[in-house]
Amino acid sequence: MNPSLSGLRCIRCASLWPPADYPEGCPSCLEAGHPASLECLYESSAAQTMPVPVLGAVTLGEGDTPCLDAPALAQAEGVGQLWLKCESANPTGSHKDRMAAQLVSRARLAGATRVAAASSGNAGVSLAAYCAAARLEADIAITSNCPPLQREAMQRFGARLTAFEDSLSRWPHVEDLCRNHGAFAGTNYLNPPVGTHPYGVEGYKPIALELLETCGLPTDIVVPTARGDLLWGIFLGWQHLLQSGRIARLPRLHAVEPYARLSRARATGDARKIWDGVTDQYSIAGGTSTLQSLEALSRSGGTPVEVSDAAAAQAQQRLERMGLATELSSAAALAAVSRLRRSGLLDAESSVVLIVTSDGRRG
Ligand SMILES: [Zn+2]
Numbered sequence: 001m002n003p004s005l006s007g008l009r010c011i012r013c014a015s016l017w018p019p020a021d022y023p024e025g026c027p028s029c030l031e032a033g034h035p036a037s038l039e040c041l042y043e044s045s046a047a048q049t050m051p052v053p054v055l056g057a058v059t060l061g062e063g064d065t066p067c068l069d070a071p072a073l074a075q076a077e078g079v080g081q082l083w084l085k086c087e088s089a090n091p092t093g094s095h096k097d098r099m100a101a102q103l104v105s106r107a108r109l110a111g112a113t114r115v116a117a118a119s120s121g122n123a124g125v126s127l128a129a130y131c132a133a134a135r136l137e138a139d140i141a142i143t144s145n146c147p148p149l150q151r152e153a154m155q156r157f158g159a160r161l162t163a164f165e166d167s168l169s170r171w172p173h174v175e176d177l178c179r180n181h182g183a184f185a186g187t188n189y190l191n192p193p194v195g196t197h198p199y200g201v202e203g204y205k206p207i208a209l210e211l212l213e214t215c216g217l218p219t220d221i222v223v224p225t226a227r228g229d230l231l232w233g234i235f236l237g238w239q240h241l242l243q244s245g246r247i248a249r250l251p252r253l254h255a256v257e258p259y260a261r262l263s264r265a266r267a268t269g270d271a272r273k274i275w276d277g278v279t280d281q282y283s284i285a286g287g288t289s290t291l292q293s294l295e296a297l298s299r300s301g302g303t304p305v306e307v308s309d310a311a312a313a314q315a316q317q318r319l320e321r322m323g324l325a326t327e328l329s330s331a332a333a334l335a336a337v338s339r340l341r342r343s344g345l346l347d348a349e350s351s352v353v354l355i356v357t358s359d360g361r362r363g
Helices: 027-031 071-077 096-109 122-134 148-156 170-180 198-204 206-215 229-243 262-268 291-300 309-320 328-342
Strands: 005-010 038-042 067-069 081-086 114-118 137-143 160-164 220-224 252-257 304-306 351-356
Touching: 038 198, 067 206, 071 081, 071 328, 081 206, 096 114, 096 122, 096 198, 096 229, 114 122, 114 170, 122 137, 122 148, 137 148, 137 170, 148 160, 160 170, 198 206, 198 229, 206 229, 206 351, 220 229, 220 328, 229 252, 229 291, 252 262, 252 291, 252 328, 262 291, 262 304, 304 328, 309 328, 328 351
Parallel strands: 081 351, 114 137, 137 160, 220 252, 220 351, 252 304
Antiparallel strands: 005 038, 067 081
16 A cells, blocks of 8 residues: 555545545445545655555556547637547556556455446446456446446456346445445445545546646546546546646536436535436436535536437547547537537637547447
8 A cells, every 4th residue: 555645534524534445435424324435645745746545556557548639629619629538548448447456456455355346337347357357356236238248348357247127226235245245345335325435536546647748737627427436536636736736726627417417416515316317328327426526526616517318429420530439428528518618618718628438349
């Protein structure tokens, strides 16, 4: 472990906790019925380029993904600059590998022999791969409509799969494995949900540094979002760069969602409700949101953006005509730019990064 990891702080009540595993987030807030993520604190963090909890983590070569300048798209959208951060270039084809590297490495250091998770897509495949690399067992709870290629990929990496009728019914199974059978939590299992294990989410922080080094400090970053691990992790990266004096302001982080969840949660200030909807944007589906998503939006000054399946499909075709394969939910980030431009939040001076979370190779 990183010897400078000094503790964790609740993002809701600011209580402090010693370094340990908190897959259910802040114990105090959980008891009060408000699941809330913890964020890692490091001693003399300013001196560190980008601190993460596990040093020398298991790796399959994740991170340092390409960031493509897309001037034609920028011109078409009426913004100053537009970049595509291609997280699809990670070893199993999605951003999840960054989290899996930290999380699975921590599981092994903590003495766990198995990781349990609820996922019917990229997270399950990524955790299965990193568990194989770390020689840990993986138990993945999937939904019965899990795409065959996702299911097959998890099985090829040796994961044990259990199928459930719907998304929410997977969580009690994972909860039982983690609380009663010694499994290490690879995803949330609470309802209402909390962010994934904070050590895993820290794995997304280097995205901020990679962006700063390749395209400078953008004004806006657009992130496809379900329960907000990626959104919050990228925020934590920029927050570190701000606190260590590398940048003078934060970029705004915007959350793309297929139907109103965060926008409604933001209006009430409560992320615990379920707002279900139907969508083909498989990787960001589901009716739940999290406090960490709301915090990433409010602390960075960003906004939720609803993108319909039709608008996402149109954006997907535009990207394909440029030679870029994207998952529908990743293409939704491009459609979100048009919406943000129309609402006046983006203009000709904006420099915008789209996080292309996956190429959809197993969709
Ligand atoms: Zn708390």
